[in-house]
Amino acid sequence: MLPEAALSLLREVSEAHGGCLLIDGRRGRALLSDTARLLDVCKGLRRGGFTRAIDFTAMHVGASLDSPSSTMRASGKAGQDPPLQNQAGQDPPLQNQAGQDPPLQNQAGQDPPLQEAAGTEARSTEDGPRQARPLQNDFAFFLQLRAPKFGHSGILLKWKWSLIEQAHPSLSLVWASCGLAEREMLEMLGVPFAGNPDLRPLLLDMRFAGHPLRRDFKSPPPQDYASALLADRHEAGLIFGLRQAAENRGTTRPSGSASDNTGASTSLDSPASRVLSPDAQKRSAEAMDYSAELGIGEKGLRTQDSGQPGSSATEGTAP
Amino acid sequence: MTLSSIRRVEKRYDPLLTETIVVSVGPQHPSLVSPVQLHIQADGELIERVTVEQGFMHRGIEMLCSQRDWAGCAALLSRTEWLAGMNGHFLLSSAIEELSGLEVPQRAQFLRSLVLELGRLSSHLYWFGDLGLEVGAVTPVFWAMREREPLLELLDMLSGHRWHGAYIVPGGVSHEPPAAFYQRLRAWLPLMRRRINSYEEYFSDNAIWVNRSELIGVLETDYAIKNGASGPVARASAVDCDLRRDAPYAAYGELSFKVPLGEYGDALDRFRVRFMEMRESMNMVEQCLDALAGAELGSARLVGASLDSPSLAAGIQGKAGQDPPLQNQAGQDPPIQIPAGEAFVSVEGPRGELALSVVSDGGHGPARVHLRGPSMYHLHLLDELCRGYLLADLFVIYASLDIMVGEADR
Numbered sequence A: 001m002l003p004e005a006a007l008s009l010l011r012e013v014s015e016a017h018g019g020c021l022l023i024d025g026r027r028g029r030a031l032l033s034d035t036a037r038l039l040d041v042c043k044g045l046r047r048g049g050f051t052r053a054i055d056f057t058a059m060h061v062g063a064s065l066d067s068p069s070s071t072m073r074a075s076g077k078a079g080q081d082p083p084l085q086n087q088a089g090q091d092p093p094l095q096n097q098a099g100q101d102p103p104l105q106n107q108a109g110q111d112p113p114l115q116e117a118a119g120t121e122a123r124s125t126e127d128g129p130r131q132a133r134p135l136q137n138d139f140a141f142f143l144q145l146r147a148p149k150f151g152h153s154g155i156l157l158k159w160k161w162s163l164i165e166q167a168h169p170s171l172s173l174v175w176a177s178c179g180l181a182e183r184e185m186l187e188m189l190g191v192p193f194a195g196n197p198d199l200r201p202l203l204l205d206m207r208f209a210g211h212p213l214r215r216d217f218k219s220p221p222p223q224d225y226a227s228a229l230l231a232d233r234h235e236a237g238l239i240f241g242l243r244q245a246a247e248n249r250g251t252t253r254p255s256g257s258a259s260d261n262t263g264a265s266t267s268l269d270s271p272a273s274r275v276l277s278p279d280a281q282k283r284s285a286e287a288m289d290y291s292a293e294l295g296i297g298e299k300g301l302r303t304q305d306s307g308q309p310g311s312s313a314t315e316g317t318a319p
Numbered sequence B: 001m002t003l004s005s006i007r008r009v010e011k012r013y014d015p016l017l018t019e020t021i022v023v024s025v026g027p028q029h030p031s032l033v034s035p036v037q038l039h040i041q042a043d044g045e046l047i048e049r050v051t052v053e054q055g056f057m058h059r060g061i062e063m064l065c066s067q068r069d070w071a072g073c074a075a076l077l078s079r080t081e082w083l084a085g086m087n088g089h090f091l092l093s094s095a096i097e098e099l100s101g102l103e104v105p106q107r108a109q110f111l112r113s114l115v116l117e118l119g120r121l122s123s124h125l126y127w128f129g130d131l132g133l134e135v136g137a138v139t140p141v142f143w144a145m146r147e148r149e150p151l152l153e154l155l156d157m158l159s160g161h162r163w164h165g166a167y168i169v170p171g172g173v174s175h176e177p178p179a180a181f182y183q184r185l186r187a188w189l190p191l192m193r194r195r196i197n198s199y200e201e202y203f204s205d206n207a208i209w210v211n212r213s214e215l216i217g218v219l220e221t222d223y224a225i226k227n228g229a230s231g232p233v234a235r236a237s238a239v240d241c242d243l244r245r246d247a248p249y250a251a252y253g254e255l256s257f258k259v260p261l262g263e264y265g266d267a268l269d270r271f272r273v274r275f276m277e278m279r280e281s282m283n284m285v286e287q288c289l290d291a292l293a294g295a296e297l298g299s300a301r302l303v304g305a306s307l308d309s310p311s312l313a314a315g316i317q318g319k320a321g322q323d324p325p326l327q328n329q330a331g332q333d334p335p336i337q338i339p340a341g342e343a344f345v346s347v348e349g350p351r352g353e354l355a356l357s358v359v360s361d362g363g364h365g366p367a368r369v370h371l372r373g374p375s376m377y378h379l380h381l382l383d384e385l386c387r388g389y390l391l392a393d394l395f396v397i398y399a400s401l402d403i404m405v406g407e408a409d410r
Helices: A004-016 A035-048 A068-080 A082-088 A092-110 A122-132 A178-190 A225-236 A238-249 A255-274 A278-296 A311-315 B001-014 B061-067 B071-076 B086-100 B104-136 B139-159 B179-204 B207-214 B221-226 B229-236 B267-293 B311-319 B325-329 B375-378 B380-386 B391-401 B404-410
Strands: A021-023 A029-032 A052-060 A136-148 A152-163 B020-025 B037-044 B046-053 B343-349 B352-361 B366-370
Touching: A004 A021, A004 A152, A004 B061, A029 A035, A035 A136, A052 A178, A052 B366, A122 B229, A136 B343, A311 B037, A311 B380, B001 B037, B001 B046, B037 B352, B037 B391, B046 B380, B046 B391, B061 B071, B061 B366, B071 B086, B086 B352, B104 B139, B104 B267, B104 B391, B139 B179, B139 B352, B179 B207, B179 B267, B207 B267, B207 B391, B221 B229, B229 B267, B229 B375, B267 B391, B375 B404, B380 B391
Parallel strands: A029 A152
Antiparallel strands: A021 A029, A052 A136, A136 A152, B020 B037, B037 B046, B343 B352, B352 B366
8 A cells, every 4th residue: 555645756757757657556556658758757756755676677478479388378478467457447548558568469479460460559660570580579577666755665667668679778877776687687588778887697607598587498408517517627728737637647548448438428418519509519528538538437436546447437436 | 886985995095005906705715605706806905896796506596486386486485595484485475365365364464473583583693693703703603503493493393394494375374383382482582582682792892893893884875775775784774664664564563663773884783783673573573472372363263264275385384294295295186376467575584675576377386486685785785885994894794784695696
């Protein structure tokens, strides 16, 4: 339940920008129907007292054409909207705008003759190239704000944004704490934010490709961690030192068993082949080659006692 | 970066003696409990800039949640902030209640508040032990673990798990606590009150601690508000925010408590605020116990009746060891379906505001889950807080923020 002062501020901001906010005061939510005024509305809210941005996040709602599971989920997503449309129900002319976005785009995702369905909007000019794309870049954004002035009461601002037309403007100049959330959204969802000076990766590994929270993201097969690690070490030159040390200790294998292990190592690499670039695969194969010489068997156990080569390399657990 | 931090650096700048170096701390470091990497640009001992790298503990909790059913999500969310794991269960339960319109019985609300406050105590005690280690006092960590032990045993008694007790379930709590739970908790409280006082004196009477924390790591009110600080860190900087009072959930609307505030926003204030919070928590626990012993809450039902396909509640209970687990494994009940919609719930965790955003598409699990944790924002305050202080102050400041990397990285 939003206090009356906060509610009147919301109404004020909405009126100042052409009534672009659909306000549900009971639940403390507001839907921004005209995203062109996003930055102005945000500045107005901040000036009015909503100085704390608690959370800023997004959800990928674009439906994929090819995979049936995602269209199924998208149709479920269309059913998710009624609460917001009920809010919109207070305001008939705006309800159309608000209700228009996700269901229509989901239809567009399912039916090939989609120009008529999506043709009401400006983006219909881009339909030609977009049909080739498997995915629509539509996102729902959620921003949670709190106002110390109104007893830290919070509102949730929601809007939809299609990234095909333009990049999303950064809110980090309005609320500094949004900068971190935008960094996270860029790597998780692939949403670029225009105007954010610091968009370095935040949580994911630098080698990780893709945006895991997008609908079209396919999880890579389980990565062969050991071979990737060895590839890294090879890159760093550490492996040479290791090999040198092994040679000094006299634990290198004769070439016969090494080639056996190389065969095994290529099969080890195969599940990782989609994750590693060809170059990295080659390096990792080389690294596995060295590992065979080092005596790191298939099970990853080092076999010491160089006395009897060959026999212990395949067992891996020689005492 | 604020003007005062620039001035701090300028004031202590010594052009004659030293050159700028970059020190990399972590991700594995004896003073860092969890993996974070800090690149510190320092002029001799004077910190000029700290760059934080996180993500070493990223487990993809949000993505995993969207691939699991509702019961699985609760367990995952509890693993983000494991010192007070009941917060994750509470967040998901209240999100499900918001989505499906479940009412929580009053007695269950008090039990929820009780468990959440026990979680806060457990987390703050752990912080207190860690703080001692950072400033070179080894004894407090043993005290802290000693005081936590009966607390964890109480939680174990309640839910069958010491850390990730799944006691809070959608529609209420999983069951009425045994009578011995109330007795032991009542016996533990006065002892804890006395000991908390002596622990605070141990620190606040100590010249070394006061010198190392007073006016160290000053977080200004404006900067705290702008950069997403919440919880004790914000309150120490005189931001008067507490969700338990501002947007009451569970039974907090009916409990009376004070919201302790700091004055200067330095490490000492954060220390004081947390100790005052522990006392308030114990007062709240006592109020909950009194209310639960009262007649008007005595016979209320604990789990909401409208959860007619109880597999979700049963699944969580099964983990707590209360239900015969075979029934759940046999898969007699299909996983529960939650109506489509969006839910945004917040809870005042031990470190600050935890906010969960859930989008349901009406399926067996959520379509999108996002957890906002306070630690990520507090971690990136380090740059501002450390500028102009010495390298030795870094870990005092770090410990005073009480950062949990599992929740920052998710």
